[in-house]
Amino acid sequence: MSEVEGKRLATGRINLLFALPALTLFGLFVLLPIGSSVWFAFTKWNGFTTPEAVGFDNFRRAFRDTVHLWSYVNVTLYILGTLVLEVMFGLVIAVLLNSDRFGFGLMRGMFFSPMILSMTAAGVLWTFVLDYRLGLLNAVLESVGREEWTRPWLSESATALIAIMVVSGWRFAGFYMIIFFAALRRIPRNIYEAATLDGAGPVRQFFTITLPLLRASMMTCILLAVTGGFAGFDLFFTLTNGGPFNATEVPATWIIRQGFDNNQLGYATALTVILAVVVLAVALLFLRISERVNVVRY
Secondary structure (H helix, E strand, C coil): CCHHHHHHHHHHHHHHHHHHHHHHHHHHHHHHHHHHHHHHCCEECCCCCCCEECCCHHHHHHCCCHHHHHHHHHHHHHHHHHHHHHHHHHHHHHHHCCCCCCCHHHHHHHHHHHHHCCHHHHHHHHHHHCCCCCCHHHHHHHHCCCHHHCCCCCCCHHHHHHHHHHHHHHHHHHHHHHHHHHHHHCCCHHHHHHHHHCCCCHHHHHHHHHHHHCHHHHHHHHHHHHHHHHCCCHHHHHHCCCCCCCCCCCHHHHHHHHHHHCCCHHHHHHHHHHHHHHHHHHHHHHHHHHHHHHHHHC
């Protein structure tokens, strides 16, 4: 072995030594839980007795479970709604409030303020707002003479999921507004000045200048909304707990119900593995599409 190869080998060993604590923690708190979860997914286990290996029974049951399959339809509809009520609305608010005029900073703070609440607190708050008998929304409708519009928003299958979308939009629109606002501040003002001199109005500037330059931020926000939507649990649990009649059941609430209400932790773990695979596949597909869009664009 030459002197150069010996030094390179010694350097590699030293680097491995420094990386060993991080690798150990990663193995204990990431790889080990993932491995154990995959193993429990192939067992029948209630959390107390010894796990019993059942092969692929849990996965076969998952694809025959109509509520489980329908929960993915519900979460897809929820994600589509949040893309409009959170991402798109956050973009519009960021563009409208992209100014240093007096009061605009306060308005941005007001739109962002719901983010300081936890999802559980936001859900409890909106439970009182949407309550059929004592809720603020129905009281306002009655005060303006629209009693026929009042309804149990969280107890009807037709309105429960929409109500959750609205609450989620109220909670997260300010978050996406801040992301878009920061991106807008990086766009040089002379581009808009040149467009104004060329006769482009605000609407044309938005579609020809603002949107193209916000492409990276837009893709990031969409990815956050999609992956966060699949992980949604707090709001569904506090507002409807999957009801009425499973109309707002999403994968996370169904997993919790199976694991802790029905004491079927093996089956719940299998559902969790399926959810993780779905989220990973969606994220990889989204990243591949975004790369192709950027290549075509530029």
